[in-house]
Amino acid sequence: MxxxxxxxxxxxxxxxxxxxxxxxxxxxxxxxxxxxxxxxxxxxxxxxxxxxxxxxxxxxxxxxxxxxxxxxxxxxxxxxxxxxxxxxxxxxxxxEDLTKPTDPTNLVTSSLALTLSWEESYDSSGTIRYLIDQGIGNDLGTTVETQFAVDHLEADKRYEFGVTAEDPTGHKSNRVMVHYPPLGVPFKGKR
Missing domain, CATH: 2.60.40.10 (Immunoglobulins)
Structure with missing residues (x-):
């Protein structure tokens, strides 16, 4: 054998x-x-x-x-x-990255020194930064977090804030916006 x-x-x-x-x-x-x-x-x-x-x-x-x-x-x-x-x-x-990130969702505000917050966007690159504005053309800053603090707001004034997700190649999501106070809600304070 x-x-x-x-x-x-x-x-x-x-x-x-x-x-x-x-x-x-x-x-x-x-x-x-x-x-x-x-x-x-x-x-x-x-x-x-x-x-x-x-x-x-x-x-x-x-x-x-x-x-x-x-x-x-x-x-x-x-x-x-x-x-x-x-x-x-x-x-x-x-x-190559040809796809823009998903839009931020559930954008909300809180108080006069307020914090904007939203749910995380998705992009295949795994890297996203958010561009924050106080109306088109009035950039407030950028963050990689899903919230952004805003202060020095005036009472009895309505604000519009926008958030846009951007990936490393420059592809951008749609701008998502929110109003503060929300539209249809009367101002508090002076009459």
């Missing part, structure tokens, strides 16, 4: 070419060649940002779920039927 040991197998070799092509905002294709195993059929493990995407037997591979406005790192490793892996070969791919 013959006894074979898997310890005699060599470690799989990494691919000698790994690159992307046909880059679009919502997909990218990859091609590779090389990568060998010592026994059995070579398989490949493809990860995006350290998360397993697929284990194809041959190229090409198409990723249809990248996020816009981000750099993704794609790595490939050769592996054999005993799950012995080669060293990874990686490439970084930047996906």
């Amino acid at each position: 013959l006894n074979f040991s898997t310890l005699d197998r060599k470690k799989p070799t990494p691919v000698d070419y790994w690159d992307y092509y046909d880059l679009k905002p919502s997909s990218v294709s990859f091609f590779w060649h090389g990568g060998t195993v010592d026994g059995g059929t070579a398989k490949y493990e493809i990860k995006r940002d350290a998360v397993l995407l697929d284990t194809p037997l041959r190229p090409p591979y198409i990723d249809t779920t990248p996020a816009e406005g981000r750099n993704h790192t794609y790595c490939i490793r050769t592996f054999d039927d005993e799950l012995s892996f080669s060293d990874p070969v990686c490439v970084e791919v930047y996906f």
